Amino acid sequence: MLLAKRSRQVKCVYQILATQKATMSGLQSNMVQIEKSKSPKTKPKLDDLVFGKHFSDHMLVCDYEDGAWKAPLILPFQDFKISPGITSLHYAIQCFEGMKAYKTVEKDVRLFRPMLNVQRMQRTAEKLTLPSFDGEEFLKLLKMLIAIDSDWCPTQETLHCISGLHL
Secondary structure, three states, X not given: OEOOOOOEXXXXXXXXXXXXXXXXXXXXXXXXXXXXXXXXXXXXXXXXXXXXXXXXXXEEEOOEEOOXXXXXXXXXXXXXXXXXXXXXXXXXXXXEEEEEEEEOOOOOEEEEOHHHHHHHHHHHHHHOXXXXXXXXXXXXXXXXXXXXXXXXXXXHHHOEEEEEEEO
């Protein structure tokens, strides 16, 4: 998830928020700051995970300000604090994208067609004049987030959706 001040946001399984029209991406995965949850949630049985009901312990957030993405943050899952003046509340300017993550028999976490999902979100963001972002850097950040919350990923038989919301 990418979070933007006064802007729209991108919520990635966590959420990604942002708000101004961007001409440069500037998203840099090597600048990520990580704060792990001090009180992890009790995890439901993987077979009982319900999309939109259960959320992992962390989320990806990146502020977009003055035409540039700020350092990405992986934080404990929490509510967003947004201004009542955010345009997505007034004009519904936002996009949603989801992708699948699952564990193999060998316990490796795999993503299903991640770059296709990222590219689709980039195209939608462009059409809506939301801030652009570097897809490869974003995918690196998603992989970091998923590595931290990998015990939330189900087995291949019970795929789990990772969602992105760009407000």
